[in-house]
Amino acid sequence: MRLTLALCFGLLCGAARADPAFWKHEWPETDFSTSSVTNWVEIISGGPPKDGIPALSDPRFIPVAQETRIEDREPVIALEIAGEVPRAYPIRYLTWHEIVNDVVGDVPVAVTFCPLCNSALAFDRRVEGQMLTFGVSGKLRNSDMVMYDRETQSWWQQALGQGIVGEMTGVRLAHLPSWMEDFAGFKARNPDGLVMDEPEWNRPYGRNPYRGYDTSHRPFLYSGEVPPHGIPPLMRVVRVGDRAWPMDRLAAEGVIREAGVVLEWTPGQASALDAETIAAGRDVGSVRVRDAAGRDQPHDVMFAFAFHAFWPEGEWMLAR
Known part of the structure; x- marks a missing residue:
């Protein structure tokens, strides 16, 4: 890293x-x-x-x-x-x-x-x-x-x-x-969609300055508590409100329907925080969160330590 x-x-x-x-x-x-x-x-x-x-x-x-x-x-x-x-x-x-x-x-x-x-x-x-x-x-x-x-x-x-x-x-x-989501998924769904053009700044766009970060044992610049239930601090979780679903559970099940939402995981998205170039990152998959009527819902895919830090009383949606 x-x-x-x-x-x-x-x-x-x-x-x-x-x-x-x-x-x-x-x-x-x-x-x-x-x-x-x-x-x-x-x-x-x-x-x-x-x-x-x-x-x-x-x-x-x-x-x-x-x-x-x-x-x-x-x-x-x-x-x-x-x-x-x-x-x-x-x-x-x-x-x-x-x-x-x-x-x-x-x-x-x-x-x-x-x-x-x-x-x-x-x-x-x-x-x-x-x-x-x-x-x-x-x-x-x-x-x-x-x-x-x-x-x-x-x-x-x-x-x-x-x-x-x-x-x-x-x-x-x-x-x-x-x-x-992966760019291929966005293009397939939105062939007439728009993508932000490259900014006019001198930056090595496409490279990852945080190489290996999301497989680290501890978060960087963080001194708070680690998550409960043995969840690794840098495990991705899907946060909806004050609930968090561990990504390993969602990836294993593919689709989860509970707490009034439907979470769906599909493979194909490279981690932005793994390899030296973003495109070479390991597959972490993409997540969509919808309600029972199929409407997209606000959510976040964040690291477990951050969820625990900002929602210390939040509910962990573990495998049943």
Whole structure:
């Protein structure tokens, strides 16, 4: 696993500096008097500074039939909003940018990916009539990305879609149904769909800077409890609300119908956090979550340690 020494240094220094008085120097416009954070040691620097990982806004798209750089096994985040052309956001780009601010029809969206938690979520960017624009703060909490909005400089927990520091503390973003799948699956279902074009940044798109991460024994930049029931910390789980289904169970059963949802696993998607190139990653499969009527439901495929950290009282849906 190739993780930078800068990030390691961030872990050591971050714990010592995780105090609102220190963060005020870097974030003079953030209201630290309002926060849901009770233990500031949980917030550390991930290494890069504010906007050191550059979020994208107003990306370009091309028809999937014209895309020749992305291999069929590579993961994309699929976003299908009723009445609009389906869009695919390749993980090869989100690995290096983590947030895409886009507008689909009349819906402003934030498509997000936190590599350290494998959390891929899409949100509606409207809050009480105001449209927010999100950036990467450079901070981590329980190894999960802390986003910020440029309008109020509030901090947001990506895994929760919730404001944790500043004016937007306690506010929740609407979670939109989206899912990670292999590009071949997206193309087959949406031959007239769109895929995000390559950003105009000098990045080694298609390479994985976290090689071997999702087969590690311990999460990076995380000091919390490990999951219960002997579940490996970096096992993928499918989170729906405050319930989590271990991926090994879903992969073995193929389809699970319980708790009011239908979870379906299909092979073909490469892990974005395994091999040196994303396309060469081992097969981790793709997941769709629907209700009994077949409607896509908001969910996340995240690592077990992150689910336990943010939903410590959550329900583990183990094999029966």
